[in-house]
Amino acid sequence: MSCTAEKEAPSIGLDATLSDEVIEYTPFFYMPNLEDVQMYNKGGYHPVHIGDILDGRFEVVHKLGSGGFGIVWLCRDTLLNKWRAVKIMTADHSAKGTEEKIFSYLRRHCSPAELERNHILLPLEQFSLLGPNGRHLCFVMPVLGWTISSWRLLRKDYEEQTHDDTRSVCRQIIESMHFLHSHGICHGDFKPGNILMEVEGIDDLDRDEILSLMGAPECYDVETESGQPLTPRAPKYCVTSANEFWCEKLTTNSIAIIDFGESFFTATPPISTGIPELYAAPEVLLQGYGTLGPHSDIWSLACTLFEVRTGSPLFGDVVSGGYSNVTSKFELFLGPLPPSRYQTSSGDMRGSTVKNELQSDTPGPDEFAEDRAELIEGSGYSDIFEALLGAEQTAYLNVHIAENVEAIKYRYPEEDVLGLADLLRRMLKYDPEDRITMETVISHPWVGKTRKGNAGTDSGRQRETPKLYLYLSIFNKRILC
Template identity: 65%
Template sequence: MSTVSQTTTCLLEAKKLPYVTLDTGLSDEVIKYQPFDGMPNLEDVQMYNKGGYHPVHIGDILDGRFEVVHKLGSGSFGIVWLCRDINLKRWRAVKIKTADQSSNGTEEKIFDYLREQYAPEELEEKHISIPLEQFWLKGPNGHHSCFVMPVLGWSISNWRLSQKDYESQTNVNARNVCRQITESMHFLHRNGICHGDFKPGNILMKIEGIDDLDVDQLLEIMGEPECAYVETISGQPLTPSAPEYCVIPPDEFWCEKLTTNSIAIVDFGESFFVQDPPRSTGIPNLYAAPEVMFQGTGILGFHSDLWALACTLYEVRTGSPLFKDFYGSDLSNTVRQIESYLGPLPQKYRTTYVEMLRGIPGASGLGISNPTSQSDNPTTPSKRGSRPGTPDSNKSTKSNTDTFEATLGRERKRYKRIIPGQQPEPIKYRYPKEDVLGLADLLRKLIKYDPAERINTEAVMSHPWISGNGMGTTRKCTRNGNISARKIMMVSSAVVVSFVGVLVLVRRLRD
């Protein structure tokens, strides 16, 4: 029976494997490993080959200083390990990049530029998280660039799950976080930097108090590391290219009690200077602007980040992706969602889209086989417009209520915590009208097919929904709806009348 799917607790005292620098040449042999089926939180074990991940075990000492205690996460660019700085007695997150990605120096150039221009305190104030220091490891799969980072908490998506959407405080918290997110992008763009992969997964919440915990106290919160053993498909013994086991990251909710309401932007692996844009980036379609999604249809730049910013702001406010529906978030469904807001794809995007679909098995029959026609798709609604009174309302083709307002203003339903033996109590609510109109107006200015029509970060910063100017006092979001403006005026009038009456009485007493 294979042990691949079996897990065990990797106790720190069980195995102390020292880090060994290997001076042997790299092997071109590609070793195939048993996949970790049903374990999505583990890294792609096939990347333990030349150019891929550096093998690490619990208890390893990296750079003679950072003791590996747990794993925080992994991605296609590298693995992040929770380490104890032996010298400073502090907790650090050490990201070990894949050997292939380490040869790409763009990320390091951006970090170097930011360090030269700004003090660490200034970067932290702008919610930008860059390495505290860097070092290199030489291993069986190549040379690996390593970033030493402060330990951060869960992603903003998980933070949003912890918020009670039907409570007015959630509106305040979400708007505050959205303001921080916008400030961070504005700062990057003012310095000529495009993030390239701006999405909720790359926005983490800061934590506090972690350095007050020792190893035992922190593992009591996170749980002991659980590990899945690595095996080759051929049955041959493991080579130094792979670790004996892969570590399962802790549940992201481990940091809930340490979490603050301050964010940090991370992962600049897809970032670039605006004067030297790449052909495309690896940002998921859910957050990719059309010129990114349909490679070759336009030059990437600040405008591409701005589309991703709009998607991120919507998701932080509502807890749901803007362009994901019941059927999922694959290419065709994402495009269908985009068209539901903006109307049919322009010809330059549509032609590329059709070519892309021809390479996807089973993608035929989606009603887009004719790239020269943009109005014969039964799944594509007509173009929506802005509500009266907004800057776009001078166009006669606009309807009274656009799709953004309709989506944000719909009735929502959540359930309180389910108690065994009791029927769950549904809570129906709507977002405050001012919140709906404000965010919808901002989204209309950012979600544009034409990159040149998207407003810049300076305009986003000054928008009432972000700045708070002109939005009025945030009102409570309840199952009974919002307080009407008429009622507020009546109450205000009553207060004024009462005050005047008191003044008259005081004057008469003086006389």
């Protein structure tokens, strides 16, 4: 259905007049670009419609994205005549004030130029909305482009420019984390989805031009499971997010780090964070592996660097996700997962001290030794990181025209392979104390050196199965068995 402009719901006193009963809504199945409609309850999302005016100034034009902590809306700043991204936090998360504390600290201790130089994006301003589901903190941000993952998806890995661009972006990512850690801040949710590409020229576009790029908002009616009429807690409809490739022609090669909802100060680490398993360190996933801290960010950074450089997640799985698969991938790369060093009865990892009962330090059998050896064998490299990074890979062009399909073989330069593999090995250690710090990461030769040579393309060689696919097939075989 088409979206129609709605007047913004009254913002005073609604939370006091509505029942606290949780309302069940008819879910939107298989609609990844829609928010979780069940979060339109007390403590959850603020209901918004296209055409609403937020804080008497920001006109809602489209939706840019949503997550567990809030929804980001594309708005026209009617005062400055500029495009802005307004992030409306859930009421529950607003009450915690996590991001606000981090932002306040950075504003007090860092200049805008310093933040920009280190790729840290802070709100231009903020305000609050009081609505039917509670009080919501709202951050006004510049409009950014696609995630680093979407940017990487369109890079051609066999082209020399892609190698230069990904190395440059990796350097920016490392600089951003080094900056945060130098100020005693851990991001807590460091992943490609929280790294966006900056855009330029967006304020030169009018409404019609913006919508021609993003697509017109598509809206889907919200209905209750009971069939009862909607209360003010929910909007009349949910809006699909803008086409993620809208910004292709406006994108720069500069990044911005976003979403500090899981961030914390080094001196006061939480028990855990909500970071996805693909990027979570062992101490985040498993009890008894240590407290959270900068070392947890280091693990997440390593996973992110691999994904940005290669276009594939390090611990990803093409068959199924889940905790057991991720930890099995740990063992494929790093050997048997050691027993947790301490037993705890409370489940609070910060309670793991030397006063608890020590467990055996002897790891279990190496169930992935054969698979690891198979990946390394014949690669010309000495370990699994080098073998995976150095594997010959194949890109297929013109796949939509069967008779014109072209296969391009390529490898990463050996210097690149050896450098990144060494860096990853030093960052991905089971014991948090064994991981290198950001000071060592940023001074590593792979981070500072400019890539030499080319991608080693060779379209005339016999077609072979790339080691990357061998790696995936071996692991998936183990999972399915």
